[in-house]
Amino acid sequence: MGIDSGKKNHVKKSARSAPSSKDVYLALLVKLYRFLARRTDSKFNKVVLRRLFMSRINRPPLSVSRIARYLKNNEGKTAVVVGTVTDDIRLLEVPKLSIAALRVTASARARILAAGGEILTFDQLALRAPTGKGTVLLRGPKNSREAVKHFGAAGVPGSSVKPYVRSKGRKFERARGRRSSRGYKN
Numbered sequence: 001m002g003i004d005s006g007k008k009n010h011v012k013k014s015a016r017s018a019p020s021s022k023d024v025y026l027a028l029l030v031k032l033y034r035f036l037a038r039r040t041d042s043k044f045n046k047v048v049l050r051r052l053f054m055s056r057i058n059r060p061p062l063s064v065s066r067i068a069r070y071l072k073n074n075e076g077k078t079a080v081v082v083g084t085v086t087d088d089i090r091l092l093e094v095p096k097l098s099i100a101a102l103r104v105t106a107s108a109r110a111r112i113l114a115a116g117g118e119i120l121t122f123d124q125l126a127l128r129a130p131t132g133k134g135t136v137l138l139r140g141p142k143n144s145r146e147a148v149k150h151f152g153a154a155g156v157p158g159s160s161v162k163p164y165v166r167s168k169g170r171k172f173e174r175a176r177g178r179r180s181s182r183g184y185k186n
Contacts, residue, residue, distance in 0.1 A: 015050075015053075016053035016054070017053070018030065018053060019052060019053050019054075020055070026052065026102075028123075029052055029122050029123065030049065030052050030053070032122070032123060032126055033045055033048050033049040033052060033122070033126070034049060036049075036126060036130060037049045040130060040131050042130075042131035042132055044131060044132025044135070044137065045130075045131070045132065047137060048080070048082055048122070048132075048137070051082035051083075051139070052082060054082070057142075057145070058142065059082060059083035059084075059102075059139075059140075060083060060139065060140030060141060060142050060144065060145070061083055061084040061085070061086045061140050062081050062083060062084070062085055062086070062138060062139065062140035063085075063086050063087070063088040063091075063108075063140075064085060064086070064087055064088050064091060064094055064097070064108050064111065064112065065088040065090060065091040066088075066138075066140075067079045067081070067085065067097060067099060067138065068091065068094065068095050068097060070136060070138055071095075071097060071136065074136050076134070077098070077134050077135060077136050078098040078099065078100055078120065078125070078128075078129065078134060078135045078136070079097065079098065079099045079100070079135070079136050079138055080099075080100045080101075080125065080132070080135045080136065080137045080138065081099065081100070081101040081102070081138050081139065081140075082101075082102060082139070083101065083102055083103070083139065083140060084101065084102065084103040084104070084105065085099055085101045085103070085104045085105065085108050086105050086108055087105055087107040087108035087111060093115075094111045094112060094114075094115040094117070095115060095117075096115050096116045096117045097112055097115070097117040097118075098117060098118050098120070099112065099117065099118070099119050099120065100119075100120040100121070100122060100124070100125040100135070101119070102122070104119050149161070149162040150162050150163075150164060154173075155173075155177060155178075155186070156186070157186040158186070
């Protein structure tokens with residue numbers, strides 16, 4: 001008789017090995033970075049390849065202001081964002097930036113180029129920095145989505161979870177448990 005090793009005989013890897021998107025340009029980038037990840041011993045290419053596979057939720061956008069803040073101590077380096085770069089109207093003056101990203105919004109693109117900066121695509125980046133030398137790999141805040149604020153149980157003592165409410169008025173979710181004058185307050 002054989003040994004029963006439990007249910008761990010065939011455990012599938014849950015990580016993606018290809019993007020789910022049908023985008024032909026993304027498929028070409030994957031082909032390029034798969035080659036670079038295999039043929040160069042640079043961790044940068046492996047990370048970029050893994051991020052190219054990710055879903056949109058796992059590729060959160062990054063604003064120009066955050067990129068400017070991160071590049072303040074890394075002058076002369078290229079910021080690499082596997083995702084979207086967005087504009088930030090709160091940043092009054094955009095410094096000269098060098099950015100490589102999957103997508104850049106129209107207003108962010110206009111402001112970066114007007115400041116004398118440059119925007120690279122990933123195939124241009126692969127020619128310029130095949131091992132990721134002189135780059136800073138950045139990613140956006142993943143938990144800043146509105147949906148994340150609702151994760152957990154609202155109304156439980158000590159929880160600051162945002163309840164799904166039709167309106168934020170006096171009559172909505174302001175009774176027992178929310179005000180000391182109405183029984184108790186958590």
